[in-house]
Amino acid sequence: MAGVTRNRPIPTIKPDDAAFIRSLLIHEDDQVLAFNKPSGLPVQTAGGRGQSLDFLLWAFAKSNGKRPKLVHRIDSGTSGVLVVARTKPAAAHLSEQFASRTTEKTYLAIVSGDVPADNAGVLSTPLKKVPSDRGGREKMIAARAGEAGAQSATTAWSILSRSGNYALIEARPETGRMHQIRAHMAILGCPILGDRIYGTGKLSADRLMLHAARLDIEHPNGSRLSLEAPLSDDFLAKASGLGLRT
Structure with a gap:
């Protein structure tokens, strides 16, 4: 999971969706984002279809297509803390901590x-x-x-x-x-x-x-x-x- 998606076309994120994902932020810096995910919002969806927190991360994409990367998941029905990485080194650092418990x-x-x-x-x-x-x-x-x-x-x-x-x-x-x-x-x-x-x-x-x-x-x-x-x-x-x- 370590790594940051890059050089991909940036999907169009509706202003309301961009405002929604930003409203969930509980922490933001140049390497890490963290959200208070609501119950019912999946972290990812099969084949990337439908709204998910992962898809909404395109709201934070750079002009070159680089975007934040998931480093862990919680169930769709579970609410609360979900952290993502903004850079490749940050993704590797955070992912290793989840892997090593x-x-x-x-x-x-x-x-x-x-x-x-x-x-x-x-x-x-x-x-x-x-x-x-x-x-x-x-x-x-x-x-x-x-x-x-x-x-x-x-x-x-x-x-x-x-x-x-x-x-x-x-x-x-x-x-x-x-x-x-x-x-x-x-x-x-x-x-x-x-x-x-x-x-x-x-x-x-x-x-x-x-x-x-x-x-x-x-x-x-x-x-x-x-x-x-x-x-x-x-x-x-x-x-x-x-x-x-x-």
């Missing part, structure tokens, strides 16, 4: 079900991909260590607020598997509200109640960069309506 990621999720009695814990259940029977081509299920296709996966979690069988959970994934937090919360017995694959989808919330709240990463200049994305109004309203403190 030296970034620190903090997510917030509203869950329901058999909420753990403990206020914190670490889930280290391996995961493997299988075909999905609900929304999406694949999903993750619990696997045994050493099983064919099993991937190690570790998520530290803590409960920030409780209300009946609902909870606001802070999740800190140490690995970066597909759907890791979503699958681990379901394995824990309390899937994320609005999760159509691991939970009850629209029956519990209009969107996936998972938010990438903070990302701590080393800036290409060597300094530490802490990126924070505020919670959206719909997330706050859902938590408040359930009696959860944010």
Whole structure:
């Protein structure tokens, strides 16, 4: 993923779309951009068709066709911090941190079900991909260590607020598997509200109640960069309506 697209025709970005992507900015400098991605906006789309954050990055393209480059992804339904690189060296520097798991990621999720009695814990259940029977081509299920296709996966979690069988959970994934937090919360017995694959989808919330709240990463200049994305109004309203403190 390291590298910056160059020498390509620049697609026309509508003024409203350019204003929209710029409204999502939470950090901007000459090497790094970071956005508070809204739930429902895909980071990329198959074949580049349709609106995505990646396509909207053309709003930041230079006249020679060079444009910012993705260095990681979050699910379409997940909101929150998404960082991109503006230069080839920056892309290599940031991509390496995600690959080597030296970034620190903090997510917030509203869950329901058999909420753990403990206020914190670490889930280290391996995961493997299988075909999905609900929304999406694949999903993750619990696997045994050493099983064919099993991937190690570790998520530290803590409960920030409780209300009946609902909870606001802070999740800190140490690995970066597909759907890791979503699958681990379901394995824990309390899937994320609005999760159509691991939970009850629209029956519990209009969107996936998972938010990438903070990302701590080393800036290409060597300094530490802490990126924070505020919670959206719909997330706050859902938590408040359930009696959860944010």
